[in-house]
Amino acid sequence: MASTFLSQPVARYSSGIDVPASSRNFGSSSLRFLSPRFPTIATRSVLHPSPLSGSHHSSSESESSLILIRHGESLWNEKNLFTGCCDVPLTKRGVEEAIEAGKRISYIPIDMIFTSALIRAQMTAMLAMTQHRQKKVPIIIHNENEQATTWTRVYSGKTMKQSIPVITSWQLNERMYGELQGLNKQETAERYGKEKVYEWRRSYDIPPPKGESLEMCSQRAVAYFKDFIEPQLQSGKHVMLAAHGNSLRSIIMYLEKLTSQEVTDLELSTGIPLLYIYKEGKFMSRGSPVGPSEADVYAYTQNLAVYRQQLDEMPH
Numbered sequence: 001m002a003s004t005f006l007s008q009p010v011a012r013y014s015s016g017i018d019v020p021a022s023s024r025n026f027g028s029s030s031l032r033f034l035s036p037r038f039p040t041i042a043t044r045s046v047l048h049p050s051p052l053s054g055s056h057h058s059s060s061e062s063e064s065s066l067i068l069i070r071h072g073e074s075l076w077n078e079k080n081l082f083t084g085c086c087d088v089p090l091t092k093r094g095v096e097e098a099i100e101a102g103k104r105i106s107y108i109p110i111d112m113i114f115t116s117a118l119i120r121a122q123m124t125a126m127l128a129m130t131q132h133r134q135k136k137v138p139i140i141i142h143n144e145n146e147q148a149t150t151w152t153r154v155y156s157g158k159t160m161k162q163s164i165p166v167i168t169s170w171q172l173n174e175r176m177y178g179e180l181q182g183l184n185k186q187e188t189a190e191r192y193g194k195e196k197v198y199e200w201r202r203s204y205d206i207p208p209p210k211g212e213s214l215e216m217c218s219q220r221a222v223a224y225f226k227d228f229i230e231p232q233l234q235s236g237k238h239v240m241l242a243a244h245g246n247s248l249r250s251i252i253m254y255l256e257k258l259t260s261q262e263v264t265d266l267e268l269s270t271g272i273p274l275l276y277i278y279k280e281g282k283f284m285s286r287g288s289p290v291g292p293s294e295a296d297v298y299a300y301t302q303n304l305a306v307y308r309q310q311l312d313e314m315p316h
């Protein structure tokens, strides 16, 4: 699976060279984030949780939160068009959904953000973060080439501590819908029959014409999750992942060990965050946080409750 990523260039998240050793930390020892191209290095040089992240244990004891969020409504969702890998932005309603989602998760710790390479997922992550109580700045990591890496370097350890790296990756993109992209879903159902279109949209292993089946999408999205997101969770990092209906369905299938039949019935609404707690190698689904004042969400674990209390004590 790792060979899938060989074409991906190196990403570095670096503080630069003129920062005093004592402040060259993103909460801990390393400011460098190395790319999916080097999974083992990425695992070792993870950015450690912020002081407020509530996770200071060794990885064997650590507990991390994972937020999954499907992007808010896009302009093609609104028009009922097959979108797939076409890169369309959010509607006004989608923007509002993302902001609302941000309110729901405003007290859940987030140390790293992963998004697809598509603007609707990136907009959603960024808009949601405008609501986060911790007020850290999400920064997209540019690793297209050496120049991009060098030209986006940050030279202040203090600023780095107030930042959250945002890693974008095409492997988290929506499933590629092939020759359905841009077609109206209703008209397509009328033309090819509802059952055929349902099969294209929701079956596990039947691809739409010249497109990816959910199984094919899962081969890249779940591989990426296992290789690059799970190691971050294992090291105690709290992660938000903003992606798409089908890339997230395949990841949820993996997290919840769903069968190919069960994943067929799984539908994800736009802009609704889903919370998982990762502990001792297991993912526990905690549903969707209803709102920042919803006591139940923070009662899930002692760590989340402590984190929330710390945020409440922060000056406004």
Ligand SMILES: O=C(O)[C@@H](CO)OP(=O)(O)O
Binding pocket: 077, 081, 082, 083, 084, 085, 174, 177, 201, 245, 246
């Ligand atoms: O058009 C798409 O890309 C997806 C998600 O909006 O549609 P579907 O729900 O049919 O998988």
